[in-house]
Amino acid sequence: MQASISTKRSFIVQHRYWIIAAAIVLFLPPLSFFFQLTQESSFCGTWCPRMFFVWKKGATASQFFMGFLRSYMGVALVVSIMVSTFFFGRYWCSHLCPVGGAMETGNRLVPKALKIDYKHTPASSIRYGYLLVYLAAPALGIGNLCCNYCNFATIPRLFGAAFSQADMANFLRGAGLVNLGLVAVLGVFAVGGRGYCNLLCPIGAIDALFNRLGIRVGRRVRVDGDKCNGCGACGKVCPLWAIDVKEKAVIDQLSCMPCRQCQKICAQEAIGYGKVQT
Secondary structure, eight states: OEEEEEOOOOHHHHTHHHHHHHHHHHHSTTTOHHHHTTTOSSSSSTTOSSSTTOOOTTOOHHHHHHHHHHTHHHHHHHHHHHHHHHHHOSHIIIIIOHHHHHHHHHHTTSOGGGOBOOTTSOHHHHHHHHHHHHHHHHHHTSOOHHHHTOHHHHHHHHHHTTTOHHHHHHTTSHHHHHHHHHHIIIIITBTTSOHHHHHTOHHHHHHHHHHHHTTTTSOEEEEOTTTOOOOOHHHHHOTTOOEEESSSEEEOTTTOOTTOHHHHHOTTOOEEEEEEEO
């Protein structure tokens, strides 16, 4: 098996932070442009990407499928994310998600001495363990994590707090304070700003599975083993701790998103983007 990769940095790679900024402006208060198309103000409701696929104890099949209709924009968003990820990699997570993008952007303002390094955390185990609890708890009647601990609700409310008393009041409640703490500790103050994305985001967990499933047919960030000298520079800049460096760098496609920070830092031009030729 031989990797056929391009080390050329495209427009979307060179201007990634401008794209993230545009997504934040268009999705989050005060503008929230995309939500206005359906008379919404946030990811809650019609645009919810997290609740429709969760089965609650006692729910009938018709009630379950009604959730898909209520969150039809969220369904369309998730389906679009999974299809694009299968073929091109996790560009929603790396470039377009205003929630992850906001945490990563905030992280760039935090002094290095205050950042928390989670790179030795078993990310995949925690991520899919949490996803299992996220799906199983409502089905068993234990509780619902969909809304209580949701970064897709917390980040918009954080941006909207300056304009809405209801959003401000949310952070005076217990659940609101816990959400704010998680966004701070796993997001803004985590090295790379993507700890929440890597560990506790159900959409990110499912997206990562599609990223792995499409590895043979889609394009991914890859390492040319003939060029890699194992210097480790790529592993230090990866915001999702997706690169393990021993003799050579190895990318974990269950965590990688194509931010391509590793490609920018690689002096050997050993990292690129493309398909695998078999």
